[in-house]
Amino acid sequence: MRLPGAKRRWCASRPGDRNQWLEPAARSTPRASRRRMTRRARILLTCLALAAAGLTGALAIRSGLVRLGASRLDEALALQTISIEGNRRANAAELVAVSGLTAGMPLPDVDVDTVRALVETHPWVQRARAVRVPPSVVIVSVVEREPLVVAAGPDGPPWLVDATGLPFTPASPDDVASLPWLVAPHAVTERVATTELARGAALALALRGSTLFEGAEIHVAPPPDPDGLSLLVSGLRARIVLGHGDLSEKLRRLERLRAAALPETTDALVIDLRFADRAVLRSATAPGLAQQAMGAPANGAHVSTGRRL
Numbered sequence: 001m002r003l004p005g006a007k008r009r010w011c012a013s014r015p016g017d018r019n020q021w022l023e024p025a026a027r028s029t030p031r032a033s034r035r036r037m038t039r040r041a042r043i044l045l046t047c048l049a050l051a052a053a054g055l056t057g058a059l060a061i062r063s064g065l066v067r068l069g070a071s072r073l074d075e076a077l078a079l080q081t082i083s084i085e086g087n088r089r090a091n092a093a094e095l096v097a098v099s100g101l102t103a104g105m106p107l108p109d110v111d112v113d114t115v116r117a118l119v120e121t122h123p124w125v126q127r128a129r130a131v132r133v134p135p136s137v138v139i140v141s142v143v144e145r146e147p148l149v150v151a152a153g154p155d156g157p158p159w160l161v162d163a164t165g166l167p168f169t170p171a172s173p174d175d176v177a178s179l180p181w182l183v184a185p186h187a188v189t190e191r192v193a194t195t196e197l198a199r200g201a202a203l204a205l206a207l208r209g210s211t212l213f214e215g216a217e218i219h220v221a222p223p224p225d226p227d228g229l230s231l232l233v234s235g236l237r238a239r240i241v242l243g244h245g246d247l248s249e250k251l252r253r254l255e256r257l258r259a260a261a262l263p264e265t266t267d268a269l270v271i272d273l274r275f276a277d278r279a280v281l282r283s284a285t286a287p288g289l290a291q292q293a294m295g296a297p298a299n300g301a302h303v304s305t306g307r308r309l
Contacts, residue, residue, distance in 0.1 A: 077107045080136035087142050090124035098122050099130075099140060107132055115140065123169040123191075126162070147171075149204040149218065150179045151197055153187040163205065165198030166191065180204040180213065185222035196220040203229050206247040211255055226274075233258070236265070238281070243274035253279060 082101050084092040099115050115130035119140055126145045132138055147160035150171045159167035160175055167188050171179075182200040200218045207213045215234040221227045228243040235258055242250050250273045257265050257279060264281055265271065272280035 074106060076135050078136060079103060079105045079107050079110065079138060081138070083137060083139045085139060085141045086144065087124070088144060090122055090142065090144055095119055095122060095125070095140065095142065101138060107134060107136060107138070110138055112138075147175060147179060148201040149182045150176050151182040151184050151188050151200065153184045156188055159188050159190065161188075161197050161201050163198070163201050164193050165195065165201055166193040167197065180207060180216040180218055182218045182220065185220055196222070199229060203231070203242070203247055206251060210251055212251060212258075236268075236271070238265070238268040238271045241270060241272045241274055245274075249276075 079101060080103060082096050082099070084095050087095060098118055098121060100118050101110065101115060110130075110132055112130040112132060115138070116128045119125055119128040119130070119142060122142075124144050125142045127143050129141045130138060131141075145160075145162040145166075145168050147168075148163055149161050150158045151161045151167060152158045158171040158176060158181075160169050160171050160179075161167050161182065167190055180203075182197070182204070184194075184200070185196055186194065188197070197220075200220045203218050204216070207216050212231075212233045217232040219230045219232075219239075221230065226243065227241050229247075231240040231242060231254075233240065233254070240254055253273055254271070257271065264283075268281040268283055270280075270282040272282070274280075
């Protein structure tokens with residue numbers, strides 16, 4: 001149905017199509033078509049621009065989240081606790097200081113081999129082990145050196161010596177009072193192990209658990225002196241010559257001799273235990289041997305060169 005006053009206009013379509021009658025409102029001009037296309041293009045471009053901006057923002061946010069996560073991860077893996085285990089004489093604060101570890105350093109950056117090597121430079125540490133425990137702990141386990149004897153040279157301070165003959169740290173007054181004293185035939189140098197010191201430490205270890213331990217004084221003769229190791233013990237003024245070989249058996253024989261309290265044993269200046277079947281007692285010694293080696297005066301009275309007896 002046509003509206004009143006409306007005029008019909010005939011419009012030819014493409015060849016083969018039927019002729020159509022178009023109402024005025026349905027007619028389209030080239031200018032109107034261009035306006036519609038321009039408006040659609042603007043809408044499309046605006047949508048594309050908004051999409052691109054949203055994608056860029058999303059990537060930026062995602063990138064920011066990744067960086068934030070990495071920062072938080074670094075904070076979570078920062079070193080906060082250093083646990084020292086196995087130390088008795090070594091000061092824990094000293095071990096931490098020498099380890100090179102500092103609070104806040106990234107745990108993955110901790111080189112446990114380097115930490116172990118640094119901790120083992122401490123005088124009391126024989127060996128060490130370091131372990132990382134995420135998220136924020138490093139455990140350092142140490143095995144300390146065992147002091148067996150206090151050693152001093154002819155002119156020098158006393159040192160603690162371990163089983164290897166290593167003078168590793170100066171001796172305290174308590175150490176001097178509780179450990180055997182070793183008179184070395186040479187100067188005692190810090191961190192320099194010698195065979196003579198190791199032999200003296202072995203004798204000190206053999207004395208443990210015996211009645212001879214307390215107050216014992218060990219002398220190590222320089223090679224090639226055949227006397228080797230000799231000993232002073234409380235209750236006897238004699239120098240006990242042990243020589244070389246099995247020390248345990250010789251010390252058991254010495255305990256029996258002292259317990260017997262025979263007059264000849266009490267009065268002897270030298271008790272020689274180098275022979276397996278007998279103990280040789282001497283009341284006098286040739287000049288230049290036992291008296292001079294032990295610091296005894298020419299009249300035969302015995303004087304210890306150590307810190308006691």
